[in-house]
Amino acid sequence: MRSRFRLFKKVKLIKLAALVIVTGAVALVASIVSANQAHADDEESDLYWEYSGSASLDLRIFPDSALHSGQRDQHLNPSIVLEPEFLVEWNDGDDRIDFKPFLRLDAQDNERRHGDIRELKYLHIDDGWDLKVGADKVFWGVTESRHLVDIINQTDGVEDTDGEDKLGQPMINLGIQNEIGDFNFFAMPYFRERTFPGRKGRLRSSLTVDTDKAEYESDLEEFHPDFALRYATVLGDWDLGLAHFYGTSREPRLLVKSDSNGAPVLVPHYDIINQSSADVQATFDEWLWKWEGIYRRGQGDDFVAFSGGLEYTFFGLIGDAGDLGVLAEYHYDGRDEDEAPGTIFDDDIFVGARVTLNDVEDTDFLAGMIIDRKTHARSFTIEADRRLSDRWTVEGELRLSDGISSSEPLYDTRRDDHVQVRFNYFF
Amino acid sequence: MSKKLLTTVFSLSLGVLASGVAFTSSVALSSAALADEAADIAKGTAVAEEWDRRDWGFGDTESVMQMQLENRHGDQSIRQMRQKTLEVPGHDDGDKSLTIFDKPRDVKGTAFLSFAKIFDPDDQWMYLPAVKRVKRISSKNKSGPFLGSEFAYEDLSAQELKKYTYKWLRDEPCGELQCSVVEQTPTYENSGYTKMVTWYDLAEYRQQKIDYYDRKNKLLKTLVSTNFKQHLGKYWRPYDMYMENHQTGKKTRLIFDKIEFQTGLKESELTKNSLKRVK
Numbered sequence: 001m002r003s004r005f006r007l008f009k010k011v012k013l014i015k016l017a018a019l020v021i022v023t024g025a026v027a028l029v030a031s032i033v034s035a036n037q038a039h040a041d042d043e044e045s046d047l048y049w050e051y052s053g054s055a056s057l058d059l060r061i062f063p064d065s066a067l068h069s070g071q072r073d074q075h076l077n078p079s080i081v082l083e084p085e086f087l088v089e090w091n092d093g094d095d096r097i098d099f100k101p102f103l104r105l106d107a108q109d110n111e112r113r114h115g116d117i118r119e120l121k122y123l124h125i126d127d128g129w130d131l132k133v134g135a136d137k138v139f140w141g142v143t144e145s146r147h148l149v150d151i152i153n154q155t156d157g158v159e160d161t162d163g164e165d166k167l168g169q170p171m172i173n174l175g176i177q178n179e180i181g182d183f184n185f186f187a188m189p190y191f192r193e194r195t196f197p198g199r200k201g202r203l204r205s206s207l208t209v210d211t212d213k214a215e216y217e218s219d220l221e222e223f224h225p226d227f228a229l230r231y232a233t234v235l236g237d238w239d240l241g242l243a244h245f246y247g248t249s250r251e252p253r254l255l256v257k258s259d260s261n262g263a264p265v266l267v268p269h270y271d272i273i274n275q276s277s278a279d280v281q282a283t284f285d286e287w288l289w290k291w292e293g294i295y296r297r298g299q300g301d302d303f304v305a306f307s308g309g310l311e312y313t314f315f316g317l318i319g320d321a322g323d324l325g326v327l328a329e330y331h332y333d334g335r336d337e338d339e340a341p342g343t344i345f346d347d348d349i350f351v352g353a354r355v356t357l358n359d360v361e362d363t364d365f366l367a368g369m370i371i372d373r374k375t376h377a378r379s380f381t382i383e384a385d386r387r388l389s390d391r392w393t394v395e396g397e398l399r400l401s402d403g404i405s406s407s408e409p410l411y412d413t414r415r416d417d418h419v420q421v422r423f424n425y426f427f
Numbered sequence: 428m429s430k431k432l433l434t435t436v437f438s439l440s441l442g443v444l445a446s447g448v449a450f451t452s453s454v455a456l457s458s459a460a461l462a463d464e465a466a467d468i469a470k471g472t473a474v475a476e477e478w479d480r481r482d483w484g485f486g487d488t489e490s491v492m493q494m495q496l497e498n499r500h501g502d503q504s505i506r507q508m509r510q511k512t513l514e515v516p517g518h519d520d521g522d523k524s525l526t527i528f529d530k531p532r533d534v535k536g537t538a539f540l541s542f543a544k545i546f547d548p549d550d551q552w553m554y555l556p557a558v559k560r561v562k563r564i565s566s567k568n569k570s571g572p573f574l575g576s577e578f579a580y581e582d583l584s585a586q587e588l589k590k591y592t593y594k595w596l597r598d599e600p601c602g603e604l605q606c607s608v609v610e611q612t613p614t615y616e617n618s619g620y621t622k623m624v625t626w627y628d629l630a631e632y633r634q635q636k637i638d639y640y641d642r643k644n645k646l647l648k649t650l651v652s653t654n655f656k657q658h659l660g661k662y663w664r665p666y667d668m669y670m671e672n673h674q675t676g677k678k679t680r681l682i683f684d685k686i687e688f689q690t691g692l693k694e695s696e697l698t699k700n701s702l703k704r705v706k
Binding site: 052054089093096123125127128130137138139164175177182232234239281283285286287288313315316321323358359360361362387390391393424426427 | 496498504505530531532533534535548550558559560561563564565567568570571572574575576617619693695698699700704706
């Protein structure tokens with residue numbers, strides 16, 4: 001049985017490798033073609049290349065013992081992250097290839113020990129349009145505590161609990177810019193499955209997620225072509241975005257099934273969805289007003305969800321130069337409890353404060369609390385970072401939860417309050 | 428021509444002063460002082476107008492620069508960045524600029540886009556490469572420090588004629604040159620300064636030195652610009668700007684490695700969308 005799983009993984013790896021080769025080949029052909037053109041009509045086709053990146057040392061400290069069977073009961077979880085970046089440019093930067101692999105080595109969790117191609121893309125910039133082929137990350141949205149409309153990339157769930165780490169998404173992206181605004185068309189030929197902590201890892205559900213058994217609504221599985229369209233514009237103090245996505249839901253439903261030994265496991269099920277979204281930010285002096293909302297079809301009853309709020313900054317309040325920002329956001333999500341993926345943001349309030357010292361070390365802090373209006377479950381986060389030298393920075397993160405009842409999605413991680421310290425070295 | 432104008436204004440103000448002395452009534456004195464003040468304002472404004480006029484039509488610039496930050500103890504840290512600036516013709520809109528950070532390495536690729544306005548707050552966006560996110564930000568923090576340096580955002584944003592009112596104080600030698608010393612008061616909101624005192628050399632109308640006065644009207648900083656180079660036979664730019672904070676003892680030197688004029692920068696390279704693909 002184990003060997004079958006291995007085989008499964010190998011097949012996946014081969015698929016991923018094939019994907020990398022295909023995108024690489026496309027990029028190469030595209031680059032050779034346009035390089036030849038460039039040589040023909042432009043003498044400024046100097047090749048420029050650059051190598052940079054970062055290496056990080058992470059240490060997570062869990063004061064409480066692990067709760068679930070199979071979890072490694074260490075209070076310290078060290079890991080190492082490597083994220084180099086290669087860049088080649090020509091045509092004065094109008095053509096470029098970016099390659100950003102990612103690797104994490106985790107002492108305890110096999111699933112968190114993983115690699116990814118965050119970016120491997122060829123980009124061509126022209127007058128009024130641009131074209132991108134390959135894997136990349138795309139961010140949509142305006143709010144701080146939930147990224148509701150951000151849908152292009154899959155969440156790299158083993159990285160952190162905030163959902164801000166993303167897997168590289170293979171795509172062909174055509175951008176058109178004119179007086180009306182910016183239009184972006186995305187065709188995504190391959191779907192990336194969400195990552196979940198393994199049996200030995202912390203911050204997981206009591207049942208582990210067996211990603212090898214992932215199910216799809218589409219027979220094409222991860223090769224179902226996904227499409228998206230986004231329009232964005234700026235009207236004075238207003239920044240607007242409208243988008244539509246059709247394809248494989250980045251959020252899976254987690255179904256309880258039995259593994260080969262008859263023990264229960266969670267199996268991710270990916271539905272085909274249609275999601276329309278809008279995001280707006282109004283910037284009036286010290287006030288930032290933010291709102292984003294979605295309308296989704298394909299997971300039980302159609303539903304809407306929105307996040308809205310504000311950020312107000314007191315400039316120069318702290319020691320002449322430091323700024324204090326206060327944030328408040330409200331999240332509503334009307335999704336089906338049984339036929340849609342679970343969310344913690346069904347009816348929640350976020351309040352937070354951001355301190356930016358504006359000092360030489362770029363010190364800043366962000367503290368926030370999310371409260372469920374019905375159950376009063378609370379989770380707290382404090383993040384801080386500071387530059388130590390030209391090449392080193394340090395980050396700290398504290399994540400706590402309180403008053404989580406057994407009906408909440410966070411119930412299984414109630415003993416996983418932790419502090420994380422991260423040292424980053426840049427090269 | 429402008430010098431001629433200046434001498435006229437100067438003799439006019441002297442005449443007003445002389446007539447003011449002749450009268451004894453306080454009413455006459457104050458009206459004379461008013462006239463005196465009006466003349467100084469006219470003269471100061473003329474100096475600034477000449478400074479502004481000499482920079483018309485620069486089109487666009489692309490610069491490579493370095494900031495050397497030094498604290499009280501002499502510890503140094505370095506910032507490297509590139510800036511693209513597009514001139515927006517006319518007096519009612521400010522210029523557009525895009526700044527891309529190269530060092531320190533942890534902020535590499537971070538970019539800052541600003542559409543300067545004369546009286547309204549500027550439009551500003553920030554691009555954060557780690558999360559690939561473009562954020563519209565508040566531009567109310569004009570007096571805030573730029574990258575932890577002694578330069579405030581307002582010191583580095585486009586210097587537009589109408590952002591200040593001007594008053595001539597005196598003429599005096601400045602190094603080998605002769606300078607007009609002009610008091611400038613910001614007309615825009617949220618400035619960190621009650622006034623600035625600027626030394627314009629009368630040879631080429633370059634800002635040689637600026638004293639900044641804080642909100643309590645105490646001397647805060649001094650900027651000394653040196654190593655001026657002329658571009659396209661017309662436009663002068665300092666390649667060395669040295670800002671010293673008298674209240675904290677901190678210093679920042681801004682050195683330009685390269686300034687290129689009229690590179691053919693397009694407006695489409697200075698848009699919110701272009702932030703995501705800065706090179």
